[in-house]
Amino acid sequence: MLRTMPLTAEQCRVDDDIRRAETLPAAAFVDGEFAQRELDTLFCTSWQLLPDHGDDPRPLDEQVTARGTRVPVSLLGRPLYLQRGWDDDVLRAFPNTCTHAWHPLVLGASRGPTLVCAQHGRRFDCTGRFVSQPGFTKLPDFPRDCDHLTSLPIAIWRRMVFANLGVDPARQHSLAPSISGTAALPSVFAEIDASLAKMPAAVERTSAETRDVAGNWKQHAWNFLDPFHIGYVHRAPHGLADAIELASYTTEIYEHSVLQWVYASKPADGFDPAWLPERFHDRAGRRVFALWWFVFPNLALNFYPWGLSVNVYQPIPGRPEATRFVWHQWAIDREKHADRDRRWLSAQVDAEDVDTLAHVSRGLRSGFAPRGRFAPDDEQAAHWFHRNVARGVFGS
Numbered sequence: 001m002l003r004t005m006p007l008t009a010e011q012c013r014v015d016d017d018i019r020r021a022e023t024l025p026a027a028a029f030v031d032g033e034f035a036q037r038e039l040d041t042l043f044c045t046s047w048q049l050l051p052d053h054g055d056d057p058r059p060l061d062e063q064v065t066a067r068g069t070r071v072p073v074s075l076l077g078r079p080l081y082l083q084r085g086w087d088d089d090v091l092r093a094f095p096n097t098c099t100h101a102w103h104p105l106v107l108g109a110s111r112g113p114t115l116v117c118a119q120h121g122r123r124f125d126c127t128g129r130f131v132s133q134p135g136f137t138k139l140p141d142f143p144r145d146c147d148h149l150t151s152l153p154i155a156i157w158r159r160m161v162f163a164n165l166g167v168d169p170a171r172q173h174s175l176a177p178s179i180s181g182t183a184a185l186p187s188v189f190a191e192i193d194a195s196l197a198k199m200p201a202a203v204e205r206t207s208a209e210t211r212d213v214a215g216n217w218k219q220h221a222w223n224f225l226d227p228f229h230i231g232y233v234h235r236a237p238h239g240l241a242d243a244i245e246l247a248s249y250t251t252e253i254y255e256h257s258v259l260q261w262v263y264a265s266k267p268a269d270g271f272d273p274a275w276l277p278e279r280f281h282d283r284a285g286r287r288v289f290a291l292w293w294f295v296f297p298n299l300a301l302n303f304y305p306w307g308l309s310v311n312v313y314q315p316i317p318g319r320p321e322a323t324r325f326v327w328h329q330w331a332i333d334r335e336k337h338a339d340r341d342r343r344w345l346s347a348q349v350d351a352e353d354v355d356t357l358a359h360v361s362r363g364l365r366s367g368f369a370p371r372g373r374f375a376p377d378d379e380q381a382a383h384w385f386h387r388n389v390a391r392g393v394f395g396s
């Protein structure tokens with residue numbers, strides 16, 4: 001068994017100097033108390049992709065296009081609902097919890113100028129404002145601010161709906177969304193947007209999958225940021241290491257995000273240069289195989305000539321040893337999209353990583369090898385990730 005005392009900031013400190021730095025301790029990947037701290041910190045100060053609602057195969061934004069429509073969604077174990085305005089066209093997100101006595105407000109997709117709580121009939125409008133409730137007509141000081149619903153900040157990026165659970169407590173009931181400790185989404189995505197300025201928009205979302213996989217969410221994020229394993233886990237022949245020019249692998253580290261990119265072994269498997277800014281062009285005619293973007297703490301946006309593969313590594317409250325893996329794919333070029341598993345090895349790389357991380361998660365629980373070190377040339381992005389987790393959780 002690993003430790004029982006809560007992890008301290010000192011035990012999790014990751015030195016700024018990669019040559020001296022140790023990784024986060026093994027306990028940070030298995031410990032329930034640390035996992036809860038992450039939910040209260042990293043996941044309340046970051047933009048999170050909202051998962052789909054129920055069995056509806058349509059992307060979330062399409063489910064709430066009509067005025068007055070609403071759907072329930074769950075984000076990191078917290079119940080929310082999305083609501084399109086009735087008098088305006090604004091999309092809002094609210095806690096799916098009644099301010100009277102906590103019953104869920106939206107049990108399935110519905111539509112209308114107001115919604116009525118199923119437990120005792122409290123009525124809210126599409127902006128979250130309390131409208132009426134039988135029995136509540138003669139109360140002094142009613143409704144209070146907190147009898148209305150708190151609107152959470154949301155943002156839409158390339159048809160994906162993001163929400164932020166970090167509502168400023170001082171303004172929690174003001175109905176005006178504000179965020180504490182979080183950069184606005186456009187600034188978080190600024191470098192990504194610059195790299196995509198010439199990229200065509202996706203034509204359709206082709207698949208959406210959610211599954212629980214072994215290993216803490218940080219293992220999956222770390223693995224995504226780790227080019228070091230490609231030559232081993234995805235080795236030649238027939239692996240990703242064959243499809244790319246590994247020696248050209250480039251890692252660019254920004255404040256909120258990291259870009260990894262590499263040239264394709266075969267130019268035909270690379271991007272049309274017209275889709276990318278000049279800095280990716282190569283005089284020798286090599287073409288970029290992929291732009292692998294990571295947004296801290298847990299979002300991967302993988303742009304290929306066929307389209308976009310989105311991975312979210314969601315923590316599962318109460319289960320630090322597992323990750324809810326959300327995988328959406330969007331086609332930009334339909335013909336290449338159909339070929340993505342053969343030429344870009346999409347499914348194979350995913351299966352190899354999932355298998356490797358299941359092994360690692362067993363090693364993490366062994367109690368051996370409590371902290372590792374970083375290879376300075378190959379593990380800069382991993383170091384950036386570990387340092388940001390430590391700082392985000394402990395605030396220093």
Ligand code: FES
Binds near residue numbers: 099102117120121
């Ligand atoms: S819990 Fe909603 S009206 Fe009572």
Ligand SMILES: [Fe+2]
Binds near residue numbers: 229349
């Ligand atoms: Fe991998």
